Amino acid sequence: MFYNYYFGIYTMLPLIILSLIVQSRLNSTYSKYSRISNSRGMTGGQMAEMILRRSGIMDVSVTCINGRLSDHFDPAQKVIRLSEEVYNGNTIAAIGVAAHECGHAIQYHVDYFPIKLRASVVGITNFSSKFLYFLILASLFINVVSISSVIFNLAILCYAIIFFFQLVTLPVEFNASSRAVEQIAGNGFSEEEVKGVKKVLSAAAMTYVASAITALVQLLAMISRSRRR
Secondary structure (H helix, E strand, O other), rough: OOOOHHHHHHHHHHHHHHHEEEEEEEHHHHHHHOEEEOOOOOOOHHHHHHHHHHHHOOOEEEEEOOOOOEEEEEEOOOEEEHHHHHHHHHHHHHHHHHOOOOOOHHHHOOOOOHHHHHHOOOOHHHHHHHHHHHHHHHHHHHOOHHHHHHHHHHHHHHHHHHHHHHHHHHHHHHHHHHHHHHHOOOOHHHHHEEEEEHHHHHHHHHHHHHHHHHHHHHHHHHHHHHHHO
């Protein structure tokens, strides 16, 4: 078996606590700046349109979707999808999130290498995540040492792929946030508003840091358990 009682207590519990802390910080920061209107009264949708056009990006559209914090850039469809709260909101949080997603569009526009690298491993990462469930299930029923070792090694490979994806995601997200702050700072918003945007995007970025730490700890734990077998 991959997991046991002690594995859960000493490995998974701290990671769960870390995730809860990071998510709580994101929710509180986002909620705070979702109640503060920006001085220009600009909505997230308007901000996204302005950034795209000023960056010379004419083939990316902006649309509104349902959900909270469901905002994302779809490079395949060339569309920035903003949640209704962001698209129609004229708050500091709204323009920050919208600008961040535009940051991803700009990354593709300028051929930013890390985002191209991340896109190239999305498929195998998704497969690895799903394949892990099969391996965990198989480990519950297969006790043959030789086969069990193969399953463990495959699981380690899957965890390594997932960790690599999370690691590559970090510069992509931090760079998109940096581009977002630059865009907002250069478009007539106050220093306090820029600071607010930074806080929102920093809180969001920490979720990716937590995910990378979680993936690394799980990978190291699996390698450690494999050596003790």
